[in-house]
Amino acid sequence: EAGVVQSPRYKIIEKKQPVAFWCNPISGHNTLYWYLQNLGQGPELLIRYENEEAVDDSQLPKDRFSAERLKGVDSTLKIQPAELGDSAVYLCASSLGTEVSYEQYFGPGTRLTVT
Amino acid sequence: RKEVEQDPGPFNVPEGATVAFNCTYSNSASQSFFWYRQDCRKEPKLLMSVYSSGNEDGRFTAQLNRASQYISLLIRDSKLSDSATYLCVVNPQWGYNKLIFGAGTRLAVHP
Numbered sequence: 001e002a003g004v005v006q007s008p009r010y011k012i013i014e015k016k017q018p019v020a021f022w023c024n025p026i027s028g029h030n031t032l033y034w035y036l037q038n039l040g041q042g043p044e045l046l047i048r049y050e051n052e053e054a055v056d057d058s059q060l061p062k063d064r065f066s067a068e069r070l071k072g073v074d075s076t077l078k079i080q081p082a083e084l085g086d087s088a089v090y091l092c093a094s095s096l097g098t099e100v101s102y103e104q105y106f107g108p109g110t111r112l113t114v115t
Numbered sequence: 116r117k118e119v120e121q122d123p124g125p126f127n128v129p130e131g132a133t134v135a136f137n138c139t140y141s142n143s144a145s146q147s148f149f150w151y152r153q154d155c156r157k158e159p160k161l162l163m164s165v166y167s168s169g170n171e172d173g174r175f176t177a178q179l180n181r182a183s184q185y186i187s188l189l190i191r192d193s194k195l196s197d198s199a200t201y202l203c204v205v206n207p208q209w210g211y212n213k214l215i216f217g218a219g220t221r222l223a224v225h226p
Contacts, residue, residue: 031212040123040218040219041218041219042119042159042202042204042216042217042218042219043159043214043216044216045213045214048212048213056213091158091159095212097212098210098211098212099210099211099212100146100147100206100210100211100212102212103161104161104212104214106158106159106160107158108157108158109158
């Protein structure tokens with residue numbers, strides 16, 4: 001079974017430019033998460049989707065970050081404009097459902113460098 | 116104060132050693148607890164859940180002390196392949212799958 005797929009794996013952009021990350025969750029997984037991981041830190045939740053609905057976006061900096069999950073499958077996370085402090089790894093995860101008993105499976109992440 | 120705190124390490128141990136990691140959490144209402152493993156430049160993967168009675172999976176033993184808000188992971192007979200960062204993870208909210216990660220403890224096992 002294929003795991004969580006993310007692209008691109010690496011992205012280097014100049015500050016003030018836009019950037020987008022794409023995630024394809026494991027087939028059948030209704031819940032999708034976007035996390036941010038800074039160097040030397042654990043992942044921090046940005047947004048959680050139940051199907052196509054964003055049910056927890058309290059940690060998403062909405063002035064520059066946006067996300068969507070059209071049709072409740074793939075998801076895109078966008079930053080516009082990017083700042084130097086956005087350099088980090090952006091991880092996508094998915095789970096069968098929202099119950100804590102369902103394991104979250106992580107994708108390989110997109111490593112963003114803002115110069 | 117961070118919600119989940121861990122000793123960052125690194126822990127440098129020889130093969131065959133026993134090593135223990137500790138973690139504390141601040142929310143006394145936290146419901147579920149996990150250890151994740153993250154290899155260098157890879158994604159986190161679930162190592163094991165932590166149950167109130169303590170649980171063991173091969174060389175790995177996890178313990179939970181709710182009164183002290185403390186979680187531990189013991190690795191016996193360390194292997195070179197155990198070298199990774201171990202993330203303590205807490206679900207602070209009953210009913211849905213919200214994970215709060217610690218910053219991780221790095222383990223390096225040497226020959």
